[in-house]
Amino acid sequence: MDFSAKLAQLRVPGGRAAPRPAVASERGSRLSELLPASDTLDGPLHVRTARHEARVPCVASLASLALDDSLAGVDPQRLLFLDTETTGLAGGAGTVPFLIGLAFFEGGALVVEQLHLSAPGLERPVLQRLRERLERASGLVTFNGKSFDWPLVKARLVMNRLPAPPPLPHVDLLHCARRVFRFELDSVRLGTLEGHALGVLRTGDIDGADIPQAWFDFLRTGRVATLARVLEHNAQDVLSMAALAELLGQAWRGERALGPKAALGLGTVAFRTEAFSKALSFALAAQAAERGAVRGLALELEALARRKLGDVAGAVRALEAALPVHGAVARVHLALAKLYEHKVKEPERALRHARLGASAEDAPTAWRRERRLVKVVEHRRGEIFQLGGW
Amino acid sequence: MDTQFNKPRTTPWQRGRGVDAVLGGWQAEPAVWRNVVLDTTKPSVTARFSPLPDTLHPSLVAALAARGIRQLYTHQAQSFELARAGQDVVVATPTASGKSLCYVLPVLQALAKEPEARALFLFPTKALSRDQEEALRALMTEAGLEHGAVTFDGDTPADARRAARERSGVILSNPDMLHAGVLPHHTSWARFFAGLKYVVIDELHAYRGVFGSHLANVLRRLDRIARFHGAKPQYLLASATIGNPQGHAERMLGRPVALVDDSGAPQGERRLLVYNPPVLNAELGIRQSYIKVASRLTGDLLRAGVPTLLFGQSRNTVEVMLKYLRDGLVKDRLSPDSVHAYRAGYLPQTRRDIEAKLRDGRLTCVVATSALELGIDVGALDAVVCAGWPGSVAALWQRMGRAGRRQGTSLSLLVTSSAPVDQYVAATAQSLTQAPIEQARIDPDNVEVLVQHLKCAAFELPFEAQEGFREVAPPQVREALDYLASHQVVHPTALPDGRTTFHWSADAYPANDVSLRSVGWDNFVVVDLSTNKTMAEMDWRSTHTMLHEQAIYQHDGRQFQVERLDFENHKAFVRPVEPDYFTDAMTYTKVTVMTRPCEANLPSHAFGQGDVSVVERVVGYKKIKFHTHENVGYGDVHLPEMQMHTSAFWVTVPEPVLEALSIPRPDLLDGLRGIGHALHTVAAVGLMVDPKDLGRTVGSRHESGTGANLFDPTIYLYDRMPGGVGLASRLWDERDGLLRRTRELLEGCECPDGCPACVGPGTAGESTRGRKPVALALLDVLGAPALS
Structure with missing residues (x-):
């Protein structure tokens, strides 16, 4: 049996039998209806550009939320937003971004520039344009780009034998948003945030899972109707990213209140970045309307911030207030024990809290703490006794 | 050799120690020695050395010196020079001849000279790569190489992966990881591929059949990706003894490969015995249990303090022999702790402990499955006992290679079972040492395999x-x-x-x-309901014929009846019984020939080879009475059918040829089945395959008509791997000798009418003639006349 006959007998390898794909030229022309093509040295480049109103986000705020100092000094006017639509989510050398959505500020407006592949293997014009944008940019803003879009872009540059991209400071808004909204959202996706915080309502949006198929259908049939929906989806993603960056910046600066739970998230970031006054004000804001666990955490954060700011009495007060509402009471007792022992110098109280907080630390440490406090207490009692006896 | 003057002194009140004492004891006992069907000695070989190559990097010279190595065995030096000259090399020298150094030295030389050089080591198992990682790291440290050697497999933590990709000089991995974890992500490995100088493949012989065909395609992809990143790696391969190391390597790499097979390592004298347990029931062809015999003989070695390795065919036999050995020791008031089992699935630390104990003598005997074949370091032992034919001459020598001290005599003992192939080996034991070593076969161009890898390759890089x-x-x-x-x-x-x-x-x-190892069909376990314990495991295919409900399942001489087969959960529940019959599954096998690229028509018969479709289904079973072979009943079996496309070799006997014989037609067809049985045995032995890998059936040459209305009856032998791995075309190549060797098997068997070892159980009771005489008569007609 010859090779062809054997091939014909094979089981279908994970696809469907179908008519031959449409001719390339036809595809190109239809794609131009959506995104006009311009000639470049590397071939035709399909680009759609639109200008939107948007405010330049505050990079210092983003730097804090991203816990990344390298971002602090970048020129906010030259930030580049990036979001890709790909042939799959698996990653690897065979996953291709067929649409790259970019956004940057120009002449007071946010320019959304979408670069579309005309066919697999014709990536160079798209990647060259992307490289030009990256060369001009001061920093990169993405949503989940650290683990998905950016490695993919780097892989495509390798695959197309183009030089590696310039190293750029990179804000992944997913990580920032997770820190802010961790007390209220289980999964932090861009779509969720749009409804939750950005006030964006998408209608007729294509399901992300259908996006690869839209591209494959276009390749086979040349029809661009579904691609038009992908284009809208991508443009909205990029705009939402810009809006999210702005929103998070405003929230960080206290110019906009996002509610007590978000305030607690913001306060936690502030504490981590050693912005203790900011942490204190977010902690207070978080206590405003909340009961229960969040309120307990907010009080604990208040105490931590106050202690750092030197307000020991305030810290103790906050912790005492946290005791009845906190989910992990032992931790609060332990914090109280430390404050009473080292700052307030009341070993009896410290000892009482240490005993109640023992489960919040490892056993040997807890045991040493207790023994130390017992000694101090006994020593003091001895002194008092001696004084009295005299 | 012992002479009058150097004969070891023995004292009568002391049990003899050492291999020679045990051999002497066996020889003196006729009940033992008369079952020895082969006793031969391989003379000792002295070491041949070459000086360290002048070009060897000074840091490596120093590292070797630190281990007391000041010269190399000739084959090590030869490999180094070939590698240095830019050639792909395959080293095929015996077990424990220092093969690793053959590939390690050229790799470390490259690393010592170029800081950006990289090497990839592939091992068939994770355990092997971990073992080698340790050894390699130690040598690299001594040589002052700071490249690092890291195992990259499914167990490598995420943070270590990044470091491995970016910095490690040597990556140790397995084909599966390369296939699914590295090549598809090659852009992240750009630096590694750009510097890739050497690819080392150890245990090359393990990559045969479908697994080997897959690996050849993974290497095609590897070469393609390396080329993309500007590298053209050289390959260094190491194989155990197989018939065609060079051919296998060249098929694997698709280009010429230099062969190094002349070992310079020394070897002591080796005594090889084949022991065929005596017949207990001539009619049924039942012999004394080879498991018991092997345990008993190993026990003799153990008591004489001979460090021994005992190989079993399965986990189950290993456990059984371990028990027999330990029971024997306890009876003799010796510590049962001097015997240990060793098999895949043990934790690395346990394996390390066993290896160490064997080396320092705290352990005298290890009972193992083939896990030990794969290069685990236990040092050289004084004796190896193989319970049952390991499936091929190559596998036998790989196991026997574990015995071989550098000085003094070592013993290799094969105890044959009553299985047909074992009996064929026993019957032809005298030619065992001259027997050609089987060839490892792969078919990288198998369309099914090839197309899967073309998909993967297209994912990795456009075509x-x-x-x-x-x-x-x-x-x-x-x-x-x-x-x-x-x-x-x-x-x-x-x-x-x-x-x-x-x-x-x-x-x-x-x-x-795409899974590289087609072992997706899980084993079934056999649970004894009387004890509620798992007593055995059985592969998916044999389950159909041996573990269907109502089947009499025979285990270690005892009979059990299958009460329930839980097909979904892969469990068969059996209960001990004492029936006066055994069961024989009736398998409906239909072979449909799709193409006949090769056909040879002779006057009396025709050979053919081509692609076929095979449908197998167990439809029922016969109850066959012990001793009389009477058919005493039937039963139905309802199991799903198994279908596949594969390749087959066939022998057709045209109707007119059959009609010319004055034998009733049913007897003729039965005789033909007998020839099919014997042909299957001969073919399996000749192909280096497990008999289960080769299917057989007697059917029509043409698509229509099975059962009674046969038209031009045809014996089919087919590859039981979907797509085939080239077994059929090898049979085609060797078609002329097949019938002659079948005749030899029949005539060499002592039974009068046929037994499991030759033509298989016949349909006695329906016929007045024995299966064997009919088969012999048929062979006469087919031009395989009686031997002189």
Whole structure:
């Protein structure tokens, strides 16, 4: 049996039998209806550009939320937003971004520039344009780009034998948003945030899972109707990213209140970045309307911030207030024990809290703490006794 | 040799110690010695050395000196020079001859000279790569090489992976990881591939059949990706003794490979015995249990303090022999702790402990499955006992290679079972030492395998229209790509410059759908309901014939009846019984020939080979009475059928030839089945395959008509791997000798009418003639006349 006959007998390898794909030229022309093509040295480049109103986000705020100092000094006017639509989510050398959505500020407006592949293997014009944008940019803003879009872009540059991209400071808004909204959202996706915080309502949006198929259908049939929906989806993603960056910046600066739970998230970031006054004000804001666990955490954060700011009495007060509402009471007792022992110098109280907080630390440490406090207490009692006896 | 003057002194009140004492004891006992069907001695070999190569990097010279190595064995030096000259090399020297150094030295030489050089080591198991990682790291540290050697497999933590990719000089991994974890992500490995100087493949002989065919394709992909990153790695391969190390290596790499097979390592004298347990029931061909015999003989070695390795065929036999050995020791008031089992699945630390104890003598005997074949370091032992034929001459020598001290005599003992292949080996034991060592076969161009890897390759890097796939010619690659394009998994793009390229165009990760090892069919376990314990395991296929409900399952001489077969959960529940019959499953096998590229018509018969479709289904069983072989009943079996496309070799006997014999037709067909049985045995032995890998049936030459209305009856032997791995075409190549060797098997068997060892159990009771005489009469007609 010859090779062809054997091939014909094979089981279908994970696809469907179908008519031959449409001719390339036809595809190109239809794609131009959506995104006009311009000639470049590397071939035709399909680009759609639109200008939107948007405010330049505050990079210092983003730097804090991203816990990344390298971002602090970048020129906010030259930030580049990036979001890709790909042939799959698996990653690897065979996953291709067929649409790259970019956004940057120009002449007071946010320019959304979408670069579309005309066919697999014709990536160079798209990647060259992307490289030009990256060369001009001061920093990169993405949503989940650290683990998905950016490695993919780097892989495509390798695959197309183009030089590696310039190293750029990179804000992944997913990580920032997770820190802010961790007390209220289980999964932090861009779509969720749009409804939750950005006030964006998408209608007729294509399901992300259908996006690869839209591209494959276009390749086979040349029809661009579904691609038009992908284009809208991508443009909205990029705009939402810009809006999210702005929103998070405003929230960080206290110019906009996002509610007590978000305030607690913001306060936690502030504490981590050693912005203790900011942490204190977010902690207070978080206590405003909340009961229960969040309120307990907010009080604990208040105490931590106050202690750092030197307000020991305030810290103790906050912790005492946290005791009845906190989910992990032992931790609060332990914090109280430390404050009473080292700052307030009341070993009896410290000892009482240490005993109640023992489960919040490892056993040997807890045991040493207790023994130390017992000694101090006994020593003091001895002194008092001696004084009295005299 | 012992002479009058150096004969070891023995004292009567002391039990003899050492191999020679045990051999003497066996020889003195007729009940033992008369079962020895082969006793031969391989003379000792002295070491041959070469000086360390002048070009060897000073840091390596120093590292070797630190281990007391000031010269190399000749084959090590030869490998080094060939590698230095830029050749791909395969080293095929015996076990424990220092093969690792053959590939380690050239690699470390490259690392010592170029800081950016990289090497990839592939091992068939994770355990082996971990073992080698340790040894390699130690040597690299001594040589002052700071490149690092890291095992990269499914167990490597995420943070270590990044470091491995970016910095490690040597990556140790397995083909599966390369296939699914590295190649599809090659852009992250750009630096590694760009520097890739050497690819080492150890245990090359393990990659045969479908697994080997897959690996050859993974290497095609590897070469392609390395080329993309500007590298052309050299291959250093190491194989145990097989018949065709060079041919196998060249098929694996698709290009010429230099062979190093002349070992310079020393070897002591080796005594080889084959022991065939005596017949207990001549009619049924039942012999004394080889497991008991092997345990008893090993026990003799143990009591004489001989460090011994005992190989069993399965986990189950290993456990049984371990128990027998320990029971024997306890009876003799010796510590049972001097025997240990060793098999795959043990934790690394346990294995390390066993290896150490064996080396320092705290352990005298290890009972193992084939896990030990794969290069685990236990040092050299004084004796190896193989319970049952390991499936091939090559596998036998690999196991026996574990015995071999550098000085003094070592013993290799094979105890044959009553299985047909074992009995064939026992019957022809005298020619065992001259027996050609089996060849490892792969078929990288098997369309099914090839197309799967073309998909993976297209995912990794688009194909050019005129691109070949290593030795697969561009037109064929193009044809396959067109086929894949028609199924919408690749997309052809016409580039502005007139070229066409093929791109992966599906939302899937193709490597995930391709498993390199086709062992997806899990074993079934056999649970004894009377004890509620698992007593055995059985492969998926044999389950159909041996563990269907109502079957009499025979285990270690005892009978059990299968009460329930839980097909979904892969469990068979059996209960001990004492029936006066055993069961024989009736399998309906239909072979439909699809193509006949090779056919040879002789006056009396025709040979053929080609692609076939095989449908197998167990439809029922016969109850066959012990001793009389009377058919005392039937039963139905309802199990799903098994279908596959594969390749087959066949022998057709035209109707007129049969009619010319004055034997009733049912007897003739039964005789033909007998020939099929014997032919199967001969073929399995000759092909280095497990008999289960080769299917057989007697059917029609033509598509229509099975059962009674046979038309031109045909014996089919087919490859039981979907797609085939080339067994059929090898049988075709050797067709002329097959019938002659079948005749030899029949005539060499002592039974009068046929037994499991030759023509298999016949349908006695329906016929007045024995199966064997009919088979012999048929062979006369088929031009395989009686031997002188």
